[in-house]
Amino acid sequence: MNVDVLVAGAGPAGLAAAIELRKLGVADVVVVDREHQAGGIPRHCAHSGYGIRDLHRLMTGPAYAQHYRGAASAAGVTLRTGTTLTGWPATGCELATDAGAAPARQAGTITATLTSPAGVENVHAGAVLLATGCRERPRAARLVPGSRPAGVMTTGELQQRVYLHGQRLAGRAVIVGAEHVSFSAMLTLLHAGAEVTALVTDQPWHQSFAAFRLAARLRWRVPVWTGTAVAGIAGRDGVSAVLLRDDRDGSVRSVPCELVVFTGDWIPDHELARLAGAALDPGTRGPAVDTTLSTSVPGMFAAGNLIHAAETADVAALSGRHAAAHVAAYLAGQAAPAGQVALAGQAAPAGQAGGRCVPVPVMVAGPLRWISPNAISPVSPQPPGGRFVLRSAAFAGRARLQVRQDGRLLTSAHARLVPGRSIRLDGRWARHVDPAGGAVQVAVL
Numbered sequence: 201m202n203v204d205v206l207v208a209g210a211g212p213a214g215l216a217a218a219i220e221l222r223k224l225g226v227a228d229v230v231v232v233d234r235e236h237q238a239g240g241i242p243r244h245c246a247h248s249g250y251g252i253r254d255l256h257r258l259m260t261g262p263a264y265a266q267h268y269r270g271a272a273s274a275a276g277v278t279l280r281t282g283t284t285l286t287g288w289p290a291t292g293c294e295l296a297t298d299a300g301a302a303p304a305r306q307a308g309t310i311t312a313t314l315t316s317p318a319g320v321e322n323v324h325a326g327a328v329l330l331a332t333g334c335r336e337r338p339r340a341a342r343l344v345p346g347s348r349p350a351g352v353m354t355t356g357e358l359q360q361r362v363y364l365h366g367q368r369l370a371g372r373a374v375i376v377g378a379e380h381v382s383f384s385a386m387l388t389l390l391h392a393g394a395e396v397t398a399l400v401t402d403q404p405w406h407q408s409f410a411a412f413r414l415a416a417r418l419r420w421r422v423p424v425w426t427g428t429a430v431a432g433i434a435g436r437d438g439v440s441a442v443l444l445r446d447d448r449d450g451s452v453r454s455v456p457c458e459l460v461v462f463t464g465d466w467i468p469d470h471e472l473a474r475l476a477g478a479a480l481d482p483g484t485r486g487p488a489v490d491t492t493l494s495t496s497v498p499g500m501f502a503a504g505n506l507i508h509a510a511e512t513a514d515v516a517a518l519s520g521r522h523a524a525a526h527v528a529a530y531l532a533g534q535a536a537p538a539g540q541v542a543l544a545g546q547a548a549p550a551g552q553a554g555g556r557c558v559p560v561p562v563m564v565a566g567p568l569r570w571i572s573p574n575a576i577s578p579v580s581p582q583p584p585g586g587r588f589v590l591r592s593a594a595f596a597g598r599a600r601l602q603v604r605q606d607g608r609l610l611t612s613a614h615a616r617l618v619p620g621r622s623i624r625l626d627g628r629w630a631r632h633v634d635p636a637g638g639a640v641q642v643a644v645l
């Protein structure tokens with residue numbers, strides 16, 4: 201089968217991108233999702249808080265997902281659920297492993313393998329958009345010692361059990377984490393009939409809004425235990441207790457509970473990008489993307505929480521729309537792919553051999569963990585929504601961020617740094633980046 205654009209992932213980013221591609225006149229847009237219903241994570245987030253920046257209204261997660269499903273169908277997007285993009289076959293697939301070796305673009309040269317109950321098939325696409333989102337790091341990957349009883353889950357699993365499968369969850373619960381999603385997990389647990397003993401975080405403060413913290417304490421009588429790490433989980437068939445270590449004095453105590461929910465600590469679902477040989481960003485751990493959301497593989501773009509794990513759904517949807525404009529331009533031959541932007545009618549800038557102009561990398565220094573997008577495209581330097589998104593590993597009340605290239609100050613801005621919380625940086629400075637210059641550096645003073 202040949203298609204113009206194949207989108208992997210029918211969450212807010214993938215659906216918003218597909219709708220925009222159709223609006224831009226791209227004829228054949230196919231979105232695949234491994235789940236049996238399109239809509240991504242919002243399908244099982246029953247609370248309100250969706251749609252503000254992209255749809256300019258406040259909606260619950262399921263209503264938001266339904267809106268995007270309806271809009272995609274109305275726009276003429278082909279939705280294929282229960283279908284997983286499982287890889288890129290070795291033949292018929294021109295995937296570059298690095299920018300220097302990138303082949304010239306030819307429409308219809310990316311071949312993807314789709315797996316569904318109907319079998320395995322190859323699809324040839326003019327361009328591919330990866331919008332596979334992110335997931336929370338599970339208990340096993342956090343190396344928490346102890347037994348492996350039932351009752352340990354992530355927020356994603358919790359919400360699927362409660363809101364998609366209608367399960368009741370009795371017993372006492374301890375929530376690991378104290379960021380926005382952790383408070384969301386608290387509400388889900390209470391809704392499901394559990395009693396929440398506490399939220400615990402190894403950080404010195406919680407990482408969410410003061411209002412959430414206050415509401416947890418006053419309305420639901422749920423404390424947040426800071427400076428507290430999980431030292432182990434006990435139980436045979438089911439959880440019987442969680443062992444908590446106080447990082448201030450090293451003491452360990454056993455807190456009886458039947459449920460432990462690990463929240464936050466997001467990992468992008470980058471498997472497809474990795475299999476394609478796309479460069480990964482060491483900070484975000486998703487595919488490296490420039491401001492057009494192009495990866496290092498020609499014709500392959502990425503959007504949503506795959507490139508910034510995890511932002512809100514409206515930010516993911518807006519990044520999908522942003523990617524769509526560049527995918528459409530790429531298909532129309534208006535933009536050259538990442539890593540091999542031809543400088544038509546111009547001499548190659550200094551330091552760029554063969555008339556090629558590579559995106560300028562953007563690097564962060566500690567305590568900053570990552571920035572997204574992580575390179576400036578010389579073709580279109582504006583990031584999605586005009587803003588870069590950053591994360592910090594440490595708290596700072598009023599930090600000063602400075603952006604420099606080769607010592608030249610491009611901008612400076614004040615920001616409050618909270619681990620796990622979004623920092624947004626106005627991206628107008630990107631227009632002043634010298635495409636022939638060195639990497640852009642973002643630092644905290």
Ligand SMILES: Cc1cc2nc3c(=O)[nH]c(=O)nc-3n(C[C@H](O)[C@H](O)[C@H](O)COP(=O)(O)OP(=O)(O)OC[C@H]3O[C@@H](n4cnc5c(N)ncnc54)[C@H](O)[C@@H]3O)c2cc1C
Nearest residue numbers: 209211212213233234240241249284285333504505512513
């Ligand atoms: C508990 C919780 C509460 C939240 N609350 C809010 C809120 O109040 N407001 C808000 O704006 N945001 C909220 N969010 C965040 C929001 O849900 C995400 O930002 C948003 O869903 C990200 O969209 P996405 O399209 O990038 O990824 P996702 O929604 O994760 O969608 C990715 C899709 O890709 C599919 N997929 C992955 N790999 C493949 C593959 N190989 N082949 C086919 N399909 C694949 C998945 O099945 C999935 O459907 C919350 C998140 C959580 C977990």
